[in-house]
Amino acid sequence: MTLLLTLLVAGITLLLAEVFLPGMVAGVLGVVCLLGVAVVGFAEFGPPTGTLIVIGELVAGTILTVLWMRYFPKTPLGKKYILDPxxxxxxxxxxxxxxxxxxxxxxxxxxxxxxxxxxxxxxxxxxxxxxxxxxxxxxxxxxxxxxxxxxxxxxxx
Incomplete structure:
Protein backbone atom coordinates (compact mmCIF):
# COMPACT_ATOMS: atom_id res chain seq x y z
CA MET A 1 0.00 0.00 0.00
CA THR A 2 2.91 2.36 0.76
CA LEU A 3 4.43 1.83 -2.68
CA LEU A 4 1.06 2.50 -4.31
CA LEU A 5 0.59 5.80 -2.45
CA THR A 6 4.21 6.83 -3.06
CA LEU A 7 3.86 6.24 -6.81
CA LEU A 8 0.53 8.11 -6.85
CA VAL A 9 1.94 11.18 -5.06
CA ALA A 10 5.11 11.11 -7.19
CA GLY A 11 3.09 10.81 -10.41
CA ILE A 12 0.81 13.73 -9.57
CA THR A 13 3.76 15.85 -8.40
CA LEU A 14 5.72 15.15 -11.58
CA LEU A 15 2.71 15.98 -13.79
CA LEU A 16 2.26 19.29 -11.97
CA ALA A 17 5.99 19.99 -12.32
CA GLU A 18 5.70 19.45 -16.08
CA VAL A 19 3.65 22.66 -16.31
CA PHE A 20 6.68 24.67 -15.19
CA LEU A 21 9.56 22.52 -16.46
CA PRO A 22 9.78 22.24 -20.25
CA GLY A 23 11.07 19.10 -21.91
CA MET A 24 8.44 16.44 -21.16
CA VAL A 25 10.77 14.48 -18.85
CA ALA A 26 8.74 15.22 -15.70
CA GLY A 27 5.48 14.52 -17.55
CA VAL A 28 6.66 11.18 -18.92
CA LEU A 29 7.98 10.13 -15.51
CA GLY A 30 4.66 11.18 -13.96
CA VAL A 31 2.71 9.03 -16.40
CA VAL A 32 5.08 6.11 -15.74
CA CYS A 33 4.47 6.49 -11.99
CA LEU A 34 0.70 6.52 -12.53
CA LEU A 35 0.97 3.40 -14.69
CA GLY A 36 3.01 1.90 -11.86
CA VAL A 37 0.09 2.60 -9.52
CA ALA A 38 -2.13 0.44 -11.75
CA VAL A 39 0.47 -2.35 -11.94
CA VAL A 40 0.97 -2.35 -8.15
CA GLY A 41 -2.81 -2.29 -7.66
CA PHE A 42 -3.23 -5.40 -9.80
CA ALA A 43 -0.26 -7.16 -8.16
CA GLU A 44 -1.15 -6.42 -4.54
CA PHE A 45 -4.95 -6.44 -4.59
CA GLY A 46 -5.90 -8.58 -7.59
CA PRO A 47 -7.85 -7.87 -10.80
CA PRO A 48 -11.10 -6.48 -9.31
CA THR A 49 -9.32 -3.84 -7.21
CA GLY A 50 -6.71 -3.21 -9.90
CA THR A 51 -9.49 -2.52 -12.39
CA LEU A 52 -11.12 -0.08 -9.96
CA ILE A 53 -7.78 1.70 -9.53
CA VAL A 54 -7.38 2.08 -13.32
CA ILE A 55 -10.97 3.35 -13.68
CA GLY A 56 -10.40 5.72 -10.75
CA GLU A 57 -7.22 7.08 -12.32
CA LEU A 58 -8.96 7.64 -15.67
CA VAL A 59 -12.01 9.34 -14.14
CA ALA A 60 -9.94 11.47 -11.74
CA GLY A 61 -7.50 12.37 -14.52
CA THR A 62 -10.31 13.47 -16.82
CA ILE A 63 -12.05 15.54 -14.13
CA LEU A 64 -8.81 17.16 -12.97
CA THR A 65 -7.79 17.97 -16.55
CA VAL A 66 -11.13 19.66 -17.25
CA LEU A 67 -10.93 21.64 -13.99
CA TRP A 68 -7.31 22.60 -14.71
CA MET A 69 -8.14 23.81 -18.23
CA ARG A 70 -11.09 25.79 -16.93
CA TYR A 71 -9.64 27.44 -13.82
CA PHE A 72 -5.84 27.60 -14.16
CA PRO A 73 -5.86 30.34 -16.84
CA LYS A 74 -7.87 32.56 -14.44
CA THR A 75 -5.39 32.30 -11.57
CA PRO A 76 -2.58 34.87 -11.12
CA LEU A 77 -0.01 32.20 -11.97
CA GLY A 78 -2.02 31.11 -15.02
CA LYS A 79 -2.25 34.71 -16.24
CA LYS A 80 1.52 34.94 -15.96
CA TYR A 81 2.11 31.82 -18.08
CA ILE A 82 -0.69 32.14 -20.66
CA LEU A 83 -0.83 34.96 -23.21
CA ASP A 84 -4.08 36.93 -23.18
CA PRO A 85 -5.33 36.88 -26.80
Whole structure:
Protein backbone atom coordinates (compact mmCIF):
# COMPACT_ATOMS: atom_id res chain seq x y z
CA MET A 1 0.00 0.00 0.00
CA THR A 2 2.91 2.36 0.76
CA LEU A 3 4.43 1.83 -2.68
CA LEU A 4 1.06 2.50 -4.31
CA LEU A 5 0.59 5.80 -2.45
CA THR A 6 4.21 6.83 -3.06
CA LEU A 7 3.86 6.24 -6.81
CA LEU A 8 0.53 8.11 -6.85
CA VAL A 9 1.94 11.18 -5.06
CA ALA A 10 5.11 11.11 -7.19
CA GLY A 11 3.09 10.81 -10.41
CA ILE A 12 0.81 13.73 -9.57
CA THR A 13 3.76 15.85 -8.40
CA LEU A 14 5.72 15.15 -11.58
CA LEU A 15 2.71 15.98 -13.79
CA LEU A 16 2.26 19.29 -11.97
CA ALA A 17 5.99 19.99 -12.32
CA GLU A 18 5.70 19.45 -16.08
CA VAL A 19 3.65 22.66 -16.31
CA PHE A 20 6.68 24.67 -15.19
CA LEU A 21 9.56 22.52 -16.46
CA PRO A 22 9.78 22.24 -20.25
CA GLY A 23 11.07 19.10 -21.91
CA MET A 24 8.44 16.44 -21.16
CA VAL A 25 10.77 14.48 -18.85
CA ALA A 26 8.74 15.22 -15.70
CA GLY A 27 5.48 14.52 -17.55
CA VAL A 28 6.66 11.18 -18.92
CA LEU A 29 7.98 10.13 -15.51
CA GLY A 30 4.66 11.18 -13.96
CA VAL A 31 2.71 9.03 -16.40
CA VAL A 32 5.08 6.11 -15.74
CA CYS A 33 4.47 6.49 -11.99
CA LEU A 34 0.70 6.52 -12.53
CA LEU A 35 0.97 3.40 -14.69
CA GLY A 36 3.01 1.90 -11.86
CA VAL A 37 0.09 2.60 -9.52
CA ALA A 38 -2.13 0.44 -11.75
CA VAL A 39 0.47 -2.35 -11.94
CA VAL A 40 0.97 -2.35 -8.15
CA GLY A 41 -2.81 -2.29 -7.66
CA PHE A 42 -3.23 -5.40 -9.80
CA ALA A 43 -0.26 -7.16 -8.16
CA GLU A 44 -1.15 -6.42 -4.54
CA PHE A 45 -4.95 -6.44 -4.59
CA GLY A 46 -5.90 -8.58 -7.59
CA PRO A 47 -7.85 -7.87 -10.80
CA PRO A 48 -11.10 -6.48 -9.31
CA THR A 49 -9.32 -3.84 -7.21
CA GLY A 50 -6.71 -3.21 -9.90
CA THR A 51 -9.49 -2.52 -12.39
CA LEU A 52 -11.12 -0.08 -9.96
CA ILE A 53 -7.78 1.70 -9.53
CA VAL A 54 -7.38 2.08 -13.32
CA ILE A 55 -10.97 3.35 -13.68
CA GLY A 56 -10.40 5.72 -10.75
CA GLU A 57 -7.22 7.08 -12.32
CA LEU A 58 -8.96 7.64 -15.67
CA VAL A 59 -12.01 9.34 -14.14
CA ALA A 60 -9.94 11.47 -11.74
CA GLY A 61 -7.50 12.37 -14.52
CA THR A 62 -10.31 13.47 -16.82
CA ILE A 63 -12.05 15.54 -14.13
CA LEU A 64 -8.81 17.16 -12.97
CA THR A 65 -7.79 17.97 -16.55
CA VAL A 66 -11.13 19.66 -17.25
CA LEU A 67 -10.93 21.64 -13.99
CA TRP A 68 -7.31 22.60 -14.71
CA MET A 69 -8.14 23.81 -18.23
CA ARG A 70 -11.09 25.79 -16.93
CA TYR A 71 -9.64 27.44 -13.82
CA PHE A 72 -5.84 27.60 -14.16
CA PRO A 73 -5.86 30.34 -16.84
CA LYS A 74 -7.87 32.56 -14.44
CA THR A 75 -5.39 32.30 -11.57
CA PRO A 76 -2.58 34.87 -11.12
CA LEU A 77 -0.01 32.20 -11.97
CA GLY A 78 -2.02 31.11 -15.02
CA LYS A 79 -2.25 34.71 -16.24
CA LYS A 80 1.52 34.94 -15.96
CA TYR A 81 2.11 31.82 -18.08
CA ILE A 82 -0.69 32.14 -20.66
CA LEU A 83 -0.83 34.96 -23.21
CA ASP A 84 -4.08 36.93 -23.18
CA PRO A 85 -5.33 36.88 -26.80
CA UNK A 86 -6.73 40.41 -26.50
CA UNK A 87 -3.23 41.86 -25.96
CA UNK A 88 -1.60 40.13 -28.91
CA UNK A 89 -0.94 42.26 -31.97
CA UNK A 90 -2.76 41.18 -35.10
CA UNK A 91 -2.56 41.84 -38.79
CA UNK A 92 -4.90 44.65 -39.75
CA UNK A 93 -8.14 43.96 -41.56
CA UNK A 94 -8.83 45.59 -44.91
CA UNK A 95 -5.66 44.26 -46.54
CA UNK A 96 -4.66 46.54 -49.43
CA UNK A 97 -5.46 49.82 -47.65
CA UNK A 98 -2.41 49.18 -45.44
CA UNK A 99 0.09 49.08 -48.31
CA UNK A 100 2.24 52.26 -48.43
CA UNK A 101 1.16 53.30 -44.90
CA UNK A 102 3.95 54.37 -42.56
CA UNK A 103 4.57 53.72 -38.90
CA UNK A 104 7.21 53.25 -36.21
CA UNK A 105 8.61 49.99 -34.87
CA UNK A 106 7.70 49.31 -31.24
CA UNK A 107 10.21 46.46 -30.87
CA UNK A 108 13.42 45.46 -32.60
CA UNK A 109 12.59 43.65 -35.85
CA UNK A 110 14.80 40.54 -36.17
CA UNK A 111 13.21 40.26 -38.76
CA UNK A 112 9.80 40.08 -37.04
CA UNK A 113 8.37 42.29 -34.32
CA UNK A 114 5.70 44.90 -33.71
CA UNK A 115 5.05 48.34 -35.15
CA UNK A 116 2.46 51.05 -34.65
CA UNK A 117 0.82 51.84 -37.99
CA UNK A 118 -2.02 54.36 -38.10
CA UNK A 119 -2.42 54.05 -34.34
CA UNK A 120 -2.69 50.24 -34.34
CA UNK A 121 -0.19 47.74 -32.95
CA UNK A 122 0.61 45.34 -35.81
CA UNK A 123 2.89 42.29 -36.08
CA UNK A 124 5.29 43.02 -38.94
CA UNK A 125 8.18 41.36 -40.78
CA UNK A 126 11.14 42.80 -42.70
CA UNK A 127 12.79 41.24 -45.74
CA UNK A 128 15.49 39.90 -43.44
CA UNK A 129 17.15 43.05 -42.17
CA UNK A 130 17.43 43.94 -38.47
CA UNK A 131 15.70 47.19 -37.48
CA UNK A 132 15.88 48.82 -34.05
CA UNK A 133 12.82 49.90 -32.08
CA UNK A 134 11.80 53.43 -33.03
CA UNK A 135 12.68 53.05 -36.73
CA UNK A 136 10.23 54.53 -39.24
CA UNK A 137 8.88 51.86 -41.57
CA UNK A 138 6.54 51.59 -44.55
CA UNK A 139 4.22 48.69 -45.37
CA UNK A 140 5.38 47.30 -48.72
CA UNK A 141 3.11 44.27 -49.08
CA UNK A 142 0.73 41.89 -47.34
CA UNK A 143 0.87 38.12 -47.64
CA UNK A 144 -2.09 36.59 -45.84
CA UNK A 145 -1.83 37.72 -42.23
CA UNK A 146 1.83 38.77 -42.67
CA UNK A 147 2.60 42.49 -42.99
CA UNK A 148 5.95 43.20 -44.66
CA UNK A 149 7.73 46.50 -43.99
CA UNK A 150 10.96 48.26 -44.94
CA UNK A 151 12.87 51.17 -43.41
CA UNK A 152 11.79 54.63 -44.58
CA UNK A 153 14.05 56.88 -42.52
CA UNK A 154 16.80 56.96 -39.93
CA UNK A 155 16.45 54.97 -36.70
CA UNK A 156 14.67 56.85 -33.92
CA UNK A 157 13.39 59.50 -36.31
Missing amino acids: STAAKAPAGSEKWVNREGVTLTDLRPAGSARIDGEKVDVITAGEHLEAGTRVKVVRLDGPSVFVRRTGNPHS
